[in-house]
Amino acid sequence: MANTAKTAPQPGSTDPSLLRNFCIIAHIDHGKSTLADRMLQITGVVDGRDMRAQYLDRMDIERERGITIKSQAVRLPYTADDGVTYILNLIDTPGHVDFTYEVSRSLAACEGAVLLVDAAQGIEAQTLANLYLALENDLQVIPVLNKIDLPAAQPDKYAAELARIIGCDPDDVRRVSAKTGVGVGALLDDVVRLIPPPVGDSNGPARAMIFDSVYDTYRGVVTYVRVIDGHLSTREKIVMMSTGATHELLEVGVISPDPVPSKALGVGEVGYLITGVKDVRQSRVGDTVTSALRGATKSLGGYRDPKPMVFSGLYPLDGSDYPELRDALDKLKLNDAALAYEPETSVALGFGFRCGFLGLLHLEFVRERLEREFNLDLISTAPNVVYRVAMDDGSEVIVTNPSEFPSGKISAVFEPMVRSTILAPSEYIGAIMELCQTRRGVLLGMDYLSEDRVELRYTLPLAEIVFDFFDALKSKTRGYASLDYEPQGEQDADLVKVDILLHGEPVDAFSSIVHKDKAYTYGVMMTGKLKELIPRQQFEVPIQAAIGARIIARESIRAIRKDVLAKCYGGDISRKRKLLEKQKEGKKRMKMVGRVEVPQEAFIAALSTDDSAPKPK
């Protein structure tokens, strides 16, 4: 079965006409990793014995969730049906909405893409968005239906759907089972035949595009590049064109599937380089690498600084873990150019960090790594977006934490907007439109992908999406809808800050910036929730929601009247004392807001968005 060529072309001296650079565009569980595994096996790069399921997903979390976040590139020598040995570079792409920019750079490193769709589910919104991105980049797209071995597969239906979207013949849609391997060999031959080889100036000054950058404890930053023009050699001095920083190439090489150092990377080739830098910010995705000597003067373009879109306060549950949290963030930052954070103090939650993320998944991913790899117990505040507040006096305030919303005379508040695509069975159109309407969405257009599947396009405030939009969408469509969105400027909106006051004291962690029309609902929801979560105190505790000095909602926690155990349990004083000790422990975990004791759990529960909005039945 193994198809390794004994005399495969070597890195640094591979004729571009023998190269095929491609990626797989697929939704999270549509089988991308399994297909990649099968390709590794068929090309003999990994033999069956060593086959670890989903070889390319290195991190535990990724393997557990079955998603790939950091992309990699593997060099696969493959002898095609024409008897010639080609080099296939499979470039893995991140599969989530938060990483659109990284996806676009991965796509820019390729000439073609395999569009992989589950034959039982059809295309999903993120896949569609990435497909459009690939088409914009002029990539040759090979449509493939996976999981044709499943009893629930409907290959004819979804082949028609894909054909309609791409504008090809349904017969051109390949059918494979990555699990059993059926059709994968033929697909590799199609990759060779249909995807064009890279074209570049082999004698020109070196220009290589960074499409990924990964921190490795032992090697420092490992940078993945696609050489567009010229070549890069070991020991050569290089320049990062966005910053002008110079580094020495300590090592260049290819991944196959373990790193193999080589003398050079030639035109059209894909590989890695190591310069000894310790922070991925010094080797940024999208940047152009050139030679320090007689280098290119013009970059490849397309570089963009990662811009945090969603912010959340991260606090250690145990205040004494603050230094550990700081160290952990410092470490994660080495491998995550998009992660931004700065120290923040909350009256309610103590010392923590205000962190900026590309999106919700990015947030969740970082939080999970902090908890898992660094053993930290964290509270995160409800995610919010960045607001630009224009004041009457002409000044401007950027708000990344709702409690810092200015209180002076405000002339306008601007919030970030997104352009979103929702794919769903057509029976849910009404429900989706209703949802988008309540989330201040504006319909841009609607298209039928097939008889019973529809694509809806909306502009929506990002703030509405980060709240609980995705959960609501899933529940209104029984899990059938998929969502993708991309930033699209900002809009002036009627936004206000709602504060929550406990016994007259504002609780910073609960302040929220909401649309004026929803302030009352938010106030009622939050005060009601807190009433349930905060235990009764020795005095009555009013809970109020306020916009400035105006109270818009109010609840109150009645004073506790009895807190005494009547019995002495036949002289078992030890039991009584142990109960006291346990209660004292519980008291330690309370946060004081003025004179009110609030259990940490109440903060966590109140801040979780899970049940913050009434779920449709």
Place this chain on the structure above:
Amino acid sequence: MPSTPPEGSPAPADGSLPDSALNGIGSRPFGIYVHVPYCASRCGYCDFNTYTAEELGSNASRAGYAEQAIAEIRFARRVLGDRDLPVSTVFVGGGTPTLLPAGDLGRILGAIRSEFGLLDGAEVTTEANPDSVSTSSLAALRDYGFTRISFGMQSIAPHVLSILERTHTPGRALAAVTEARAAGFVHLNLDLIYATPGETEQDFANSLQAAIDSGVDHVSAYSLIVEDGTRLAARVRRGEISNVDDDVAADRYLQADEALSRAGLEWYEVSNWSLPGGDCRHNLGYWRGDDWWGVGPGAHSHVGGVRWWNERHPNTYGERIVAGRSPAQAREVLEDEVRRVEDILLRVRLREGLRVDRLTNLGRDVARRAAEDGLADPAELAAGRVVLTQRGRLLADALVRDLVD
């Protein structure tokens, strides 16, 4: 006794106590508690260490109980040495002590008398189930030297007794009080339980009035507690009956305090009220940190800062006693700070109050705030004692959490 014993360190097989515990013994009142772990049937709310004949499989252990208790009393004497140590209070509790023949209780008391001696005017109490006493058994107890009987009345309302799964009729406890008085008992207690689901304010008023009218000199009133593992807890979990409502319990407590004090029964401990001279001195010993030896399965003891508790099962307990070994399952030797915390925890429940000098500066601030907030009596505080107000008694545990700082 609760369903699970506390954790502790191993107790020595010979029961020996550190010198620190034995020093000063005899300078404080010394009591003996005798736990009789038998009941005719188990009440639905009860999680005490007690067994029905059915649960034990045979009556053998019940018949041999007195001998075992006497053996432990002799063991106690050996451990405590031959110093002069007359007993000031004896309390026989359960379970249902009166399930044993009065003669057994008499022999146990006799052993206490011969091993330690009873102080003049010693208080000798037994608990009794109204169902399991008669005129003659009460007279016999009086003859043996018992001075006080505590009856479990719980409620006068039949539907409340039925939820509690008490087997006696509403009037039986009151009749037993009359019989006991006829037998010569002056000191009598009735236990009441309030806030049972389904009990109305009027039900409890009737119970209080009946207890007052019976002329007893002592009333204990406890809020029903739904303890884990009881049949009552299972019924609450299944939704057959609602749980105890703390606000209702607070109302009932106030109701009890008002009614009892109007009748001349003053509180001397959070859950206990008495006519002058009617305090239960044995119980006061628990709250004051006095010394007592607990005899019987699962019984707790305290001597000079060492607390221990016996093996809970009558069979295990019996084996230890027969082998001449300490029946203690585990013990705790309390450090000074723990003793201070316990002192606060216990004494603050008493009408006589807690001496302010047991508190740290932080604790004294808490006491001052408590007085300002109406939880402690300001005049008493000025005189150097923390004495809880009516509202303070209802929030005693919350206050203790701060006072111990």
